[in-house]
Amino acid sequence: SQQGEEDPQALSIQEGENATMNCSYKTSINNLQWYRQNSGRGLVHLILIRSNEREKHSGRLRVTLDTSKKSSSLLITASRAADTASYFCATGPNNAGNMLTFGGGTRLMVKP
Amino acid sequence: DAGITQSPRYKITETGRQVTLMCHQTWSHSYMFWYRQDLGHGLRLIYYSAAADITDKGEVPDGYVVSRSKTENFPLTLESATRSQTSVYFCASSEGGSGNQPQHFGDGTRLSIL
Numbered sequence: 001s002q003q004g005e006e007d008p009q010a011l012s013i014q015e016g017e018n019a020t021m022n023c024s025y026k027t028s029i030n031n032l033q034w035y036r037q038n039s040g041r042g043l044v045h046l047i048l049i050r051s052n053e054r055e056k057h058s059g060r061l062r063v064t065l066d067t068s069k070k071s072s073s074l075l076i077t078a079s080r081a082a083d084t085a086s087y088f089c090a091t092g093p094n095n096a097g098n099m100l101t102f103g104g105g106t107r108l109m110v111k112p
Numbered sequence: 113d114a115g116i117t118q119s120p121r122y123k124i125t126e127t128g129r130q131v132t133l134m135c136h137q138t139w140s141h142s143y144m145f146w147y148r149q150d151l152g153h154g155l156r157l158i159y160y161s162a163a164a165d166i167t168d169k170g171e172v173p174d175g176y177v178v179s180r181s182k183t184e185n186f187p188l189t190l191e192s193a194t195r196s197q198t199s200v201y202f203c204a205s206s207e208g209g210s211g212n213q214p215q216h217f218g219d220g221t222r223l224s225i226l
Contacts, residue, residue, distance in 0.1 A: 031212055042116075042202055042217030043155070088155065092211015099145070099170065100211045102155035 004032075004089040004103030012109045019076040021106040023089030024069075030092060032065055032072050033100065037086045046074075046087075081112045115139075118203050118218035125193055126226050133188045133221045135203030143206045144186040145170075145215065146178065148199040155202070161186055162209055193225045 007022045023032070031050045035043040049056045049065045049072065056063045062075040076083055086107050090100040116137040125131050137144065146158040147170075157170030159178040167178050175197060177189045190197055200222050204215040 033214065040219070042219045043204075043215075045214035045216070048212075048214060090211075099157055099160060099209070100215065101157075102147075104152070104154040 004091050004101065006087070006089060006103045006106040008106060009104070010107045010109075012111065013079060015079060015081055015110055015112050017079055017110075019079050019083070019108055019110070021074045021087050021108070023072045023074070023103055025072075025089075025091045025103075026070065027091075028067075032063075033090045033092070034061075034063060034072075034074050035088045035090060035102075037088065037105070039085070043088060076108075079108075079110045081110050084108060084110045116203060116205055116216055116218040118201075118221050120221060121219065122222050124224045124226065127193055127195060129193050131190045131193055131223070133190075133201055133203075133223070135186045135188070135218060137184055137186075137203075137205045137216075139205060139207075139216070140183055141205035141207050141216070142183070143209050143213075144180065145204040145206075146176070146186070146188045147202045147204065148172065148197075149202060149220070150199050158188065158201075160209075190223075195225050197223065198225045199223060 004023045004025045033048045034046045037043045047058050060077045065072045086105040088105045090102045092100040119134045145160045147155045156172050161167045161180040200220045202220045204217045206213040206215045
């Protein structure tokens, strides 16, 4: 079963616009991670935010975490066509005690 | 280049056959993982390994076997392939476990079982 659920499942925007993706999860976590997956490739780690952090930045990425609502958001500012990919949140550790649990992902398309 | 490589990238086989997917990493990471990615299910953990000769089941281990005789290699074997095992398989590694470390992924093996 998936711990994290991304919303929306698909998002289409114009280049230059901002893209916001949301992730909700069910159980308490130590950290939440966001990954990107380009078509036909493996996942690439973007950012890790710990449960005691509320916001984190990396370049054009901004991640927020609200543990009271069990939710996180990933904001990509000034999007580019190269940002077209699927984005996944992953929470850890899971109920088994150790590993990450991935959500189903948001497919982002950025039109030039 | 340092990294994590999977082979083969594509594989077609028949039901009942044994097939092994290879994974090799050059970082000397302690942890290695195998996932399968299917539409509607996202990424699901099959097996993971905390170190050489230490492996443990993930969410969907049935029908799969793993071994880790060397830190850098983590092969995944389907002993008798079934159509339900048609999927894209990803190997990953990380420095630590406990879900507190980034994972580094290979580019996957697309496996089709006829």
